[in-house]
């Protein structure tokens with residue numbers, strides 16, 4: 136009986152072994168195929184994602200964080216007081232119009248009062264309910280004069296105080312080599328772009344701190360992020376602003392003060408007195424429209440971004456990414472471009488062309 140049981144259990148074990156062997160043989164190739172299919176699927180998905188990202192990057196007009204934010208947030212602007220410097224033309228004029236369309240109360244500043252009144256009339260004709268005040272000022276004036284301007288701005292709209300300070304005004308000289316710049320050019324650039332802007336901030340911030348809220352939006356430049364041959368002074372002034380406002384943010388962010396630094400590349404402004412004037416532009420330079428630049432700036436501000444880049448990758452946006460994340464390679468690339476870009480600017484050629492990098496000749 137015991138021998139019989141042993142034999143039966145042995146035969147059972149044998150049958151089960153045969154079964155499992157059969158199962159292994161039957162399913163073996165399929166289970167081996169499955170990981171290969173999964174790998175293939177993962178590779179295809181990866182390639183599709185990479186192609187999508189390359190396409191998005193090739194057609195982007197801003198950095199990825201900025202473009203992922205969506206639309207400007209009206210709830211952050213409606214009824215708020217927005218003070219815009221450099222509002223008499225260019226980006227500042229369009230910013231003013233777009234802020235008005237979102238329900239903001241506006242204070243428009245620049246030196247030219249007539250132009251500011253023109254901008255005000257335009258805004259009111261398009262948005263009859265808007266509240267707009269004109270406050271002429273010269274950013275290169277002394278501290279006492281700027282203090283008076285700040286007090287005037289704070290007293291407007293029943294002393295509501297400034298919610299957004301849009302530091303947009305700037306002085307830009309025609310492109311030329313760093314050593315061709317003059318003492319007069321150095322002072323003119325830094326008095327407006329750096330000293331005036333910082334002094335205005337230092338005078339206004341205490342009012343914001345008293346209220347426990349306020350937002351500085353600084354119109355810097357791609358030139359404030361990367362070496363900019365042919366615009367050394369302008370670039371230095373924008374780097375200075377980036378340094379100051381990033382430091383200010385870290386000191387005051389826990390006290391209700393926000394800072395957004397916007398770094399546009401070439402923008403298609405209609406008429407400008409600075410180096411970006413249309414007469415000095417090359418027709419093949421691909422520029423972001425001034426309306427889109429203003430819209431992206433308001434998106435960056437109302438979504439509370441700390442920094443935003445606005446440009447096509449032509450190659451400005453691409454260079455910004457390389458210099459930011461791979462500075463050694465970025466500076467090596469800029470060294471290849473430097474002298475050729477100064478030369479191209481002098482000959483009114485395209486100062487933003489890939490040819491500067493890959494072309495053999497000095498001129499574009």
Ligand SMILES: NC(=O)c1ccc[n+]([C@@H]2O[C@H](COP(=O)([O-])OP(=O)(O)OC[C@H]3O[C@@H](n4cnc5c(N)ncnc54)[C@H](OP(=O)(O)O)[C@@H]3O)[C@@H](O)[C@H]2O)c1
Nearest residue numbers: 221223224225226245246247273274303304305356402407
């Ligand atoms: N356009 C571009 O391609 C580009 C690219 C990157 C960054 N950005 C930056 O974007 C901002 C606007 O550029 P934009 O092209 O629109 O400039 P823009 O057309 O040259 O206008 C400059 C504005 O600043 C005002 N301004 C100049 N000097 C002033 C002073 N001493 N005191 C007060 N206001 C003064 C001007 O008005 P008054 O002459 O009446 O004073 C004008 O309203 C600037 O900060 C610029 O650096 C522009």
